[in-house]
Amino acid sequence: xxxxxxxxxxxxxxxxxGLSHHVLHMFNDxxxxxxxxxxxxxxxCAVIVRDRVRMxxxxxxxxxxxxxxxxxxxxxxxRGLIMRRRDPEDRRVTYVELTEEGRQVATSTHCExxxxxxDLVAQLPAExxxxxxxxxxxxxxx
Amino acid sequence: xxxxxxxxxxxxxxxxxGLSHHVLHMFNDxxxxxxxxxxxxxxxCAVIVRDRVRMxxxxxxxxxxxxxxxxxxxxxxxRGLIMRRRDPEDRRVTYVELTEEGRQVATSTHCExxxxxxDLVAQLPAExxxxxxxxxxxxxxx
DNA sequence: TATTGTTATACTCTATAACTATA
DNA sequence: TATAGTTATAGAGTATAACAATA
Numbered sequence: 001x002x003x004x005x006x007x008x009x010x011x012x013x014x015x016x017x018g019l020s021h022h023v024l025h026m027f028n029d030x031x032x033x034x035x036x037x038x039x040x041x042x043x044x045c046a047v048i049v050r051d052r053v054r055m056x057x058x059x060x061x062x063x064x065x066x067x068x069x070x071x072x073x074x075x076x077x078x079r080g081l082i083m084r085r086r087d088p089e090d091r092r093v094t095y096v097e098l099t100e101e102g103r104q105v106a107t108s109t110h111c112e113x114x115x116x117x118x119d120l121v122a123q124l125p126a127e128x129x130x131x132x133x134x135x136x137x138x139x140x141x142x
Numbered sequence: 143x144x145x146x147x148x149x150x151x152x153x154x155x156x157x158x159x160g161l162s163h164h165v166l167h168m169f170n171d172x173x174x175x176x177x178x179x180x181x182x183x184x185x186x187c188a189v190i191v192r193d194r195v196r197m198x199x200x201x202x203x204x205x206x207x208x209x210x211x212x213x214x215x216x217x218x219x220x221r222g223l224i225m226r227r228r229d230p231e232d233r234r235v236t237y238v239e240l241t242e243e244g245r246q247v248a249t250s251t252h253c254e255x256x257x258x259x260x261d262l263v264a265q266l267p268a269e270x271x272x273x274x275x276x277x278x279x280x281x282x283x284x
Numbered sequence: 285t286a287t288t289g290t291t292a293t294a295c296t297c298t299a300t301a302a303c304t305a306t307a
Numbered sequence: 308t309a310t311a312g313t314t315a316t317a318g319a320g321t322a323t324a325a326c327a328a329t330a
Binding site for chain 2: 310311312313314315321
C-alpha cells in the first residue's frame, strides 16, 4: 500500500461518486423536458425495456422498497403514463404497463438516456468499456 | 453501427445505471450504521477530504441547489456533526467544518466508503482503473 | 406460513422563488 | 449589480411498520 496507490484509489473513488451523480442526474435533466421527475423517468425507462414488469421486479431494478415503489407508481399512474394490471393466474402479482402516452414519453426519454450514456462512455477505450461492462454486471447482480 | 455494437452499448448503459445506484446506495448502507442519511453521510465525507469547505463548493460537489444544501447542513448541524463558520474576510461566505463527533463519524464512514469502492474496482485491471479515473474526471468536471 | 402489494406516518429531500446581507 | 446564503412552501421521495389478500 504505497502513497501512490492510496492516492490512486482515492481519486478513483472520487471519480466513481462523481460519475454516479452524473448518471442519475441525467434522468433528472431528461425528465424535466417531459415534466417528469428523475424517478418517474427511470420508471418508464425500466418498464419500456421490459414491456411488462412485476412491481417486485421493478423494486429490485430500481433499489426501492415495495412501499416506496407503490407511491411512485401511484404518482406516475396519476400522471397518466402507466397502468397496473393484476395477474389473473396469481392474483397477488401486479404488472405495470405503459399507457399510449407513457409509451411515447418512455420511447423518447429512453432514447435520450441511451444516447447520453453512449456519449459518456464513447470516450473510454473499447477494452475499458468491455471490462467495465463485465465487472459492473458481476457487481450489480448481487 | 452493427447489432453487436448496439447490444454492447445497451448493456453498458444498463451497467452504468446499475453501478450508479450501487455507489449511491453505499452511502445509505454505511450511514445507517451511524444513524445518518445517505446525504448526511456524503456531506461529512465531502467535508473531511477537504477539511473546510464553502457552502457554494459543497453545492457543486454534491449537485445540490444552495437552498437544499442549506437544509441538509441545518439537519446535519442539528445532528451535531458539523458547524458553520463565517469567513471574516468576506462575510458573505460560510465555511462548513466538522465537530469532534463529526470528525470521528466522518473518518469512519469515509474509510468504509473508500474501502468499498476499492473492493468494487479491485476487480478491474490496473490500467483500466487508471483510464477510468482519467476519463471520468474529464467527464464529471463539466 | 410465506409472498405480493397497499396504507399510514413521520421524516428527509428537492425545486422554485423571494428574501437578506455583503461586496 | 452580483454573489453567498437563508427562508418559505409545496410536492416528491424514503424508511418503517402494520395491514389485507392470495398462495
